[in-house]
Amino acid sequence: MSKEILSGNEAIARGAFEAGVKVAVAYPGTPSTEILENTAHYPSIDSSWAPNEKVALEVGIGSCFGGARSLVTMKHVGVNVAADPLFTLSYTGVRGGLVLVVADDPELHSSQDEQDSRHYARAAKVPMFEPADSQEALEYTRLAFEASEQFDTPMFLRTTTRISHSKSIVETGEPVTGLPEPSLERNPPKLVMLPGNARKRHVFVEQRLKDMAEWSCSQSFNRIEERSAEVGVITAGVAYQYAREVLPDASVLKLGLVYPLPVQLVKDFASRFKTLYVVEELEQFLEDQIRALGIEVIGKDRLPICGELTPGRVREALFAEKLQPAYQTTIDLPNRPPNMCPGCPHRGVFYALNRLKAFVTGDIGCYTLGFMPPLSAMDTCVCMGASVGNASGLNKVLTGPDKQKVVGVIGDSTFLHTGINGLMDMVYNGSTATLIILDNRITAMTGRQENPASGFTLAGDPSARVDLEQLCRSVGIRSVRKVNPWNLEETRQVIKEEMEREEPSVVITEAPCILIKRDVGQRKPPLVIDPDKCTGCKACLKIGCPAIEWQPDAGERGKAYVNQLLCVGCGICDQLCKFDAYSEVTND
Amino acid sequence: MTKVTNILLAGVGGQGTLLASEVLSEVLMLAGYDVKKNEIHGMSQRGGSVSSHVRFGEQVYSPIIPEGETDILFGFELLETYRNLPLLKKGGAVITNNLKLMPPSVATGQERYPEGLEELICQQVEKSLVVDGLALAMEAGNPRTANIALLGALSTKIDVALELWEQALRKMVPEKFLEENLRAFELGRQAA
Structure with a gap:
């Protein structure tokens, strides 16, 4: 055993290693991504990126049917994509243990919605563990594999952003030994989910939940901390930590397994307290089930459903104590939102779309930042792959010039995730919309993970592209036309021609993400602006490059300046300057 | 409950706040404390405001600092330091870099970078220390060591043996940048 400081995600990867996991599969998604990046460090685990979460789960199901312990990870919205196999997997159960890690994102730090995945546990009848720190993340991962095999069920392990990305001290253990080797084993009544077989499995699933609810009452992951005899708290996950800050003297029933509820344990605990709080983040998932037992609690009548909890928010909600800051800011402060990187190949494409006044159906990725001013060239963003179908739908109902304005924009990874299906629909049903595929060869937003169009695997090995x-x-x-997005005029012209075309068309912009380490050769020396030539016309500011800074007090009406530490010499700004003020740095 | 100390790191994505908070947490663990650290990845990394919470003591619960309980606000950029001032505890300390990085609205000429932030911070907070991180980093031989120079300044306010800081830096900084980072750390200590 050794002591390390690990994030929740690192601890889950370590737990998977200790549990003897053989296969780990995922599609990247904040805040879950680092789990697979860390399982990849263990040679005993075959770790890979799948094109989407549905495929990831199906691969995991296959290896679990082969008898191997299998880990599948995704962010909350990924479960929507994987829901189809998930609901049937609940019926088949497992052979080797299968754990599906779902990472929720309360507060939407990096997501398009704030859904509470605990509802999936109930809907799919898949039991769910929820750790409250990194030590529990490791232990519950191990426990989840054991429970999966013991009860013949897939298991959820749910985290939230503050668990996934918080680091705390962890004592690691030794890997299990003696797990059976994978092999083929035919078992159609369990694995072939045709109606006759599935009806029987449904009966099994209902009994399984009852058995687990009873079992869970006597397990140490559901623990009671005895303190006050008056005030009790039922809580789980990171909310437990906030409850400990705000109600330090209360007795606590801390749930490790949040579904199914350990009914008898909850009833016995609740009966002892005059005041009982349920402290949980997002939905009133525990509270509704506890109230259904006829138990009165204080919960979401005071605590917020929207946004994440914090110690301050819990204190304010439960006790109506508004915190007065000791120090105040006394002037208006400019915000600092995220931005596309200097040298990002998407920048020129969105500049062109802005100029063409296109109506852009957008998608999920770094390029969603094309929404931000000054580029301001994204009009919709729904979910992974939606840009294509959204463009087709608009194309159906519009006529004349409006119809031509509709352009879908999607990244390479998102296109292969779920965009390709929409493209088939475009062709099949005669849409005349245009789709731009921003091919930067990587899944950039989540931190540059490989995908089937990268030519490399998760391990960095060359692969088919x-x-x-x-x-x-x-x-x-x-x-289908390819353009170089560094060339502004070519990009604008090609997009314009394809928008006007009376049939479905695709423009592929080809340029690797500027942050891909194996492609750093694309970085060029920074540019400089000749202050004598800069007239302060601000044309180059319209691309919103972080490397170009406006100096309002230079010259008569201000001048632009290039930050030498940030500029990577992509030259988009140079193409916008009518006064030839930009040039490469020379050494003389 | 035993006392927990809260350090809030605030800066701009790409400034090296992550490495600084990693080294800090490692040092505190080596010193025998319970430690929790939290920061947000993903969308907020692309040149946006970033913050990292580090908490240590006998036992730490919440991974995020309760509002208004920051003992030390450790800022890597002036505007970001000032922005986070309302999270500081009464009587808390500020250690800040004097660097100014333009947010997009300033870089595109829509707004101006607020003036006099250094003075505003020092007027309000008695225990404030302003450090020229970039100058120290240049003196150490690499402008990218500013984060570690700032960490050196912070280290004088935390009761942990100097050897542990060096031990953590040796573990976490890539070997080929180690010497300049150790120099930057020492210069930061002297500047405090």
Whole structure:
């Protein structure tokens, strides 16, 4: 055993290693991504990125059916994509243990919604563990694999952003030994979910939940901390930590397994207290079930449903104590939102779309930042892959010039995730919309993970690369054009021609993400602005590059200046300058 | 309950606050404290405001600092330091870099960078220390060591043996940048 300081995600990866996991699969998604990046460090685990969460779970199910312990990880919205296999997996149960880690994102730090995945546990009848720190993240991962095999069920392990990305001290253990080797084993009544078989499995599933609810009452992961005889708290996950800060003297029933509820344990605990709080983040998931037992609690009548909890928010909600800061800011402060990186190949594409006054159906990725001023060229963003179908739907109902303005924009990774299906629909149903695939060869937003169009695996090994142009042609798109997004005029012209085309078309912008380490060669020396040539026209500011800074007090009406530490020499700004003020740094 | 000390790191994505908070947490663990650290990844990394919470003591519960309980506000950029002032505890301390990085609205000429932030901070907070991180880093031989120079300044306010800081830096800084980072750390200590 050794002591380390680990994030929740690192601890889950360590727990998977100690549990003897053989296969780990995921599609990247904040805040879950680092789990697979860390399982990849253990040679005993086959770790890989799948094109989407549904495929990831199906691969995990396959290896679990082969008898191997399998880990599948995703962010909360990924479970929506994987929900189809998930609900049936609940019926088949497992052979090797299967744990699905779902990372929720209360406060939407990096997500498009704030859904509470605990509802999936109930809907799919899949039991769910929820750790409150990194030590529990490791232990519950191990426990979840054991429970999975003991009860013949997939298991959820749910985290939230503050668990996934918080570091705390962890004592690691030794890996288990003596697990059976994977092998083929035919078992159609359990694995072939046709109606006749599935009806029987449903009966099994209902009994399984009852058995687990009873079992869970006597397990140490559901623990009672005795303190006050008057005030009790039922809580789980990171909310437990906030409850300890705000109600330090209260007795606590801390749930490790949040579904199914240990009914008898809850009833016995609740009966002892005059005042009983349920402290949970997002939905009133525990509270509704506890109230259904006829137990009165204080919970979401005071605590917020929207946003994450914090110690201050819990204190304010429960005791109506508004905190007065000791220090105040006394002037208006400019915000500092995220921005596309200097040298990002998406920047020129969104500048062109802005100029063309396109109505852009957007998608999920770094390029969603094309929404921000001054580029301001994204009009919708729904979910992974939605840009394509959204463009087709608009195309159906619009006429004349409006119809031509609709352009879908999607990244390479998102296109392969769930965009390709929409493209088939475009061809099949005769849409005339245009789709731009921003091919930067990586899943950039989550921190540059490989995908089937990268040419590399999670381990960094070279692999087959999907040819996006051939793929689009093969589904029936006749006009597929590639452009270099560093060339502003070419990019604008090609997009304009394809918008006007009376048939479905695809434009692929080809340029690797500026942050890909193996492609750092694309970085060029920074540019400089000749202050004598800069007239202060602000044309170059319209691309919103973080490396270009406006100096309002220079010259008569201000001048632009290039931050030498940030500029990577992409030259988009140079193409916008009518006064030839930009040039490469020279050594003389 | 035993006392927990709260340090809030505030800066801009890309400034090296992450490495600084990693080294800090490692040192505190080596010193025998319970430690929790939290920061947000993903969307907020792309040049946006970033903050990192480090808490230590006998036992730490919440991974985020309760509002208004920050003991030390450790800022890597002036505007970000000032922005986080309402989270500081009464009588708390500020250690801040004097660097100014333009937010997008300033860089595109829509707004101006607020003036006099250094003075505003020092007027309000008695225990405030302003450090020229970039100058120290240049003196150490690499402008990218500013984060570690600032950490050196912070280290004088935390009761942990100097050897543990060096031990953590040796473990966490890549070997080829180690010497300049150790120099930057020492210069930061002297500046405090």
